[in-house]
């Protein structure tokens with residue numbers, strides 16, 4: 688599908704061919720889920736995946752919903768709860784939620800005085816907006832039972848990844864061991880999670896370290912959470928600081944260099960693996 692096409696979700700920015708760098712605060716807001724969520728999203732769509740920064744007002748909740756695409760939700764600020772498959776977990780910064788395609792889920796903020804902010808990624812088999820499910824209760828629990836009954840020990844297909852198993856939906860990332868990530872010579876370490884269609888990594892690059900120039904067949908997003916340095920995509924090098932969102936089109940050479948210790952999120956599709 689061409690990157691020149693319009694967005695899948697009304698009002699969402701669709702990355703143009705060759706458009707690689709975005710400042711998240713400059714991306715226009717859209718409702719995160721008009722029929723079920725009080726949140727607002729700053730979203731950019733790519734070819735295979737879309738990413739967004741979502742803010743949920745303190746003390747509010749989303750209603751149960753599902754969508755045909757899978758969803759990663761990495762909590763960055765605030766505390767709350769997430770319910771998937773009828774099971775509730777407490778969420779806090781660097782907790783990672785995985786909602787499998789079609790899984791019924793919802794979340795809410797714990798503290799009226801503090802918004803919940805999260806980085807989210809979905810594959811492009813559907814748009815940003817899901818479908819409200821008013822009859823979620825029994826259906827969600829049945830989904831969990833079916834997932835686990837079918838379930839098994841799915842092997843990782845991405846080197847170094849922790850494959851999400853059927854029925855799993857929450858991971859406290861700081862509790863998982865960090866491992867080397869990236870091409871030969873990379874000094875990146877992180878926690879790499881693999882879903883059905885996409886991967887998400889929480890990655891760290893020490894001060895003065897780098898991820899050398901490389902390319903791969905997967906579309907990739909990088910979102911800078913902390914630190915400073917630079918990122919290059921093709922011939923274009925930009926200063927990196929928190930809030931920089933980078934889209935790397937399939938096959939495009941890119942690198943990362945950290946001046947101050949850098950923490951970032953990386954999302955890739957699995958289409959071309």
Ligand SMILES: [Fe+2]
Pocket residue numbers: 752753754758786792817
């Ligand atoms: Fe969702």
